[in-house]
Amino acid sequence: MKKYLTSIVLILCVTGFAHGQTIRYVTPSGAGLFNGSDWLNAYDNTQLQTAIDAEGVTEVWVAKRTYTISVYIIVQIVFEKT
DSSP, X not given: OHHHHHHHHHHHHHHHHHHTOOEEEEOSSOOTTSSOSSGGGOBOGGGHHXXXXXXXXXXXXXXXXXXXXXXXXXXXXXXXXX
């Protein structure tokens, strides 16, 4: 009986843990549906913030690669007549 009860508790813990997590996956070029649901449908590097901000997401897994970002700087010069 004790062994049976231990098995039930273990199954409930593992099941609860699996359902309590939402993981999103990111690769440099993305894949498949680009929805981040698994490695075959990973977000691309431009969607990393989307993965982080998604409601209910507990983990974001990022493939080991070198990631680069593009930064655009807009400079506005205003001349005033004095």
